[in-house]
Amino acid sequence: MLEIRHLKTLHALREADSLVDAADRLHLTQSALSHQFKELEERMGMPLFVRKTKPVRFTSAGLRLLQLADATLPLLRAAERDISRLAGGTAGRLHMAIECHSCFQWLMPTIDQFRDAWPEVELDLASGFSFAPLPALARGDLDLVVTSDPLELAGITYVPLFTYEAMLAVANQHRLASKPYIVPEDLLPETLITYPVERDRLDIFTRFLEPADIEPAQVRTSELTVMMMQLVASGRGVCGMPHWALHEYSSRGYVKAKRLGEKGLFATLYAAIRADMLDAPYMRDFLLTAKDTSFSTLDGVSAVR
Amino acid sequence: MLEIRHLKTLHALREADSLVDAADRLHLTQSALSHQFKELEERMGMPLFVRKTKPVRFTSAGLRLLQLADATLPLLRAAERDISRLAGGTAGRLHMAIECHSCFQWLMPTIDQFRDAWPEVELDLASGFSFAPLPALARGDLDLVVTSDPLELAGITYVPLFTYEAMLAVANQHRLASKPYIVPEDLLPETLITYPVERDRLDIFTRFLEPADIEPAQVRTSELTVMMMQLVASGRGVCGMPHWALHEYSSRGYVKAKRLGEKGLFATLYAAIRADMLDAPYMRDFLLTAKDTSFSTLDGVSAVR
DNA sequence: AACGATGTTGAGTTTGTCTCATGTTGAAGG
DNA sequence: CCTTCAACATGAGACAAACTCAACATCGTT
Numbered sequence: 175m176l177e178i179r180h181l182k183t184l185h186a187l188r189e190a191d192s193l194v195d196a197a198d199r200l201h202l203t204q205s206a207l208s209h210q211f212k213e214l215e216e217r218m219g220m221p222l223f224v225r226k227t228k229p230v231r232f233t234s235a236g237l238r239l240l241q242l243a244d245a246t247l248p249l250l251r252a253a254e255r256d257i258s259r260l261a262g263g264t265a266g267r268l269h270m271a272i273e274c275h276s277c278f279q280w281l282m283p284t285i286d287q288f289r290d291a292w293p294e295v296e297l298d299l300a301s302g303f304s305f306a307p308l309p310a311l312a313r314g315d316l317d318l319v320v321t322s323d324p325l326e327l328a329g330i331t332y333v334p335l336f337t338y339e340a341m342l343a344v345a346n347q348h349r350l351a352s353k354p355y356i357v358p359e360d361l362l363p364e365t366l367i368t369y370p371v372e373r374d375r376l377d378i379f380t381r382f383l384e385p386a387d388i389e390p391a392q393v394r395t396s397e398l399t400v401m402m403m404q405l406v407a408s409g410r411g412v413c414g415m416p417h418w419a420l421h422e423y424s425s426r427g428y429v430k431a432k433r434l435g436e437k438g439l440f441a442t443l444y445a446a447i448r449a450d451m452l453d454a455p456y457m458r459d460f461l462l463t464a465k466d467t468s469f470s471t472l473d474g475v476s477a478v479r
Numbered sequence: 480m481l482e483i484r485h486l487k488t489l490h491a492l493r494e495a496d497s498l499v500d501a502a503d504r505l506h507l508t509q510s511a512l513s514h515q516f517k518e519l520e521e522r523m524g525m526p527l528f529v530r531k532t533k534p535v536r537f538t539s540a541g542l543r544l545l546q547l548a549d550a551t552l553p554l555l556r557a558a559e560r561d562i563s564r565l566a567g568g569t570a571g572r573l574h575m576a577i578e579c580h581s582c583f584q585w586l587m588p589t590i591d592q593f594r595d596a597w598p599e600v601e602l603d604l605a606s607g608f609s610f611a612p613l614p615a616l617a618r619g620d621l622d623l624v625v626t627s628d629p630l631e632l633a634g635i636t637y638v639p640l641f642t643y644e645a646m647l648a649v650a651n652q653h654r655l656a657s658k659p660y661i662v663p664e665d666l667l668p669e670t671l672i673t674y675p676v677e678r679d680r681l682d683i684f685t686r687f688l689e690p691a692d693i694e695p696a697q698v699r700t701s702e703l704t705v706m707m708m709q710l711v712a713s714g715r716g717v718c719g720m721p722h723w724a725l726h727e728y729s730s731r732g733y734v735k736a737k738r739l740g741e742k743g744l745f746a747t748l749y750a751a752i753r754a755d756m757l758d759a760p761y762m763r764d765f766l767l768t769a770k771d772t773s774f775s776t777l778d779g780v781s782a783v784r
Numbered sequence: 785a786a787c788g789a790t791g792t793t794g795a796g797t798t799t800g801t802c803t804c805a806t807g808t809t810g811a812a813g814g
Numbered sequence: 815c816c817t818t819c820a821a822c823a824t825g826a827g828a829c830a831a832a833c834t835c836a837a838c839a840t841c842g843t844t
Contacts, residue, residue: 219566233755237619242558253547261524314542450538
């Protein structure tokens with residue numbers, strides 16, 4: 175019924191003073207616009223503008239459509255721009271979210287380096303713990319999600335970034351500090367400190383305690399890593415944490431990092447992206463950069479690749 | 480390039496699970512959609528969705544266009560609805576603004592009565608002193624402006640509502656209280672209280688003091704009528720005001736209302752509307768209702784018609 | 785292997801949109 | 815009053831776009 179062409183014509187007509195002028199701007203003949211308006215006004219059942227004045231004057235209906243044009247044409251242009259960027263490949267959008275509390279540390283250098291290489295790519299990082307990032311990724315609101323549990327989802331692929339060891343932080347003089355490694359039973363009398371997220375997203379529960387059917391004496395949460403370290407150092411609890419996030423504290427003798435289980439508890443961080451984005455050159459490069467920089471920033475911390 | 484048809488098709492495709500289904504919903508053949516997408520994807524330079532899955536899966540580009548569709552299609556529908564209401568005539572929009580501080584008094588009954596008669600008309604009243612209402616009227620953001628100075632503007636017509644007398648409020652024991660009428664010179668030693676608007680929108684200046692080249696000793700402003708009456712009653716100034724706005728106070732002996740000039744100072748309130756809205760039945764009715772109710776509410780106050 | 789459901793493709797038809805040529809209208813000026 | 819000019823309207827025809835139809839390809843299912 176109503177077409178974009180009509181909105182563009184109305185818009186041009188407002189800029190110009192007459193049909194003749196507007197036709198010029200649109201690279202059409204005056205006749206074309208005349209026909210176009212005749213038909214549109216017929217369909218609308220009312221005139222859209224007064225022709226006999228200079229400049230032309232719009233009727234209420236015409237003004238309403240102009241309002242629509244003002245609202246929609248910019249959206250349209252923006253979308254077309256985004257699409258042609260996507261097609262071009264050297265530009266685009268990369269909106270990220272991280273599910274992992276301690277990922278800034280290695281992601282920031284990645285982003286900095288990437289920004290230099292691809293200045294045309296619109297970067298955004300939402301530390302969105304407030305919403306479910308994977309559906310947003312599938313919906314197209316996000317372009318990359320850093321996560322450690324790759325749940326099967328149509329159209330989403332997971333690119334492994336690096337593997338790390340989850341360890342247990344305990345106070346230096348803690349009774350467990352001298353053990354070569356921790357077994358689930360060791361945590362029975364302990365207070366376990368975690369980030370405030372669902373249990374099934376915490377490896378220490380899903381892959382260490384729950385298989386052994388062990389529940390710690392108490393579980394408390396904290397939002398900030400420093401805060402957690404403080405609690406651990408003062409002997410008020412223990413906490414599971416990636417080795418590299420712990421390194422800053424354990425290397426200075428603030429807390430001790432203990433292996434979980436005899437063979438250690440290893441987990442992998444993945445970049446979740448929509449499958450078709452694997453082809454985008456800037457995405458490939460981002461993933462490579464992420465692997466590289468995570469390797470070098472976490473180097474001294476013995477990241478397992 | 481990109482057409483509304485495409486957005487509608489994409490939208491339908493998301494609701495449906497397949498091209499066949501989507502085609503049904505759009506009352507087209509599946510072949511039509513296949514052709515449509517083939518051409519669109521060619522133009523965009525990339526696929527928009529994956530066909531081999533059920534339900535279909537959109538690519539990043541497809542998701543971007545869906546996002547556009549979600550943003551624009553509702554706007555489009557709303558505009559089309561507004562237009563057909565306009566054409567129908569029994570429904571529509573009536574967004575008003577009043578330039579006049581004391582107009583609520585008679586406008587409110589008008590609106591109440593009108594709302595009953597035309598429930599389908601979307602009413603809104605902005606007491607917008609914050610912006611210029613007449614350009615907004617011409618632009619289509621407003622549909623009716625109540626004003627007392629009809630300034631010439633293309634496409635805007637002014638419908639007179641009623642004429643009222645501007646009078647001077649003075650304290651009961653004021654030296655001017657006993658005069659039969661006020662002359663400009665009387666205000667030379669006085670403090671004049673006005674609403675906080677530009678002088679050239681105040682009749683007492685433009686049509687009483689300035690023609691006689693008289694400037695009061697002092698001018699102070701107040702936003703509220705009650706406040707002004709308080710100041711007047713306590714002898715701290717005088718103030719010009721429509722007779723009907725004054726009536727509430729003068730009839731109770733709180734202040735005295737004096738005629739301005741021997742023959743009185745009369746002004747007319749107009750409804751400014753876009754010329755073509757004169758034909759809309761609900762607009763005609765609103766104007767009649769406004770005249771009627773202004774007459775009856777201001778009746779005992781001797782409004783001049 | 786056969787079938788049904790889904791999507792693609794090419795040909796042909798319909799519909800729509802533009803241009804060109806010409807007609808109409810209204811304002812300005814002699 | 816008539817001419818002139820500019821703006822817009824209108825009709826015919828050219829052309830392109832978008833659809834349908836029919837035939838074919840593909841894939842998962844029975």
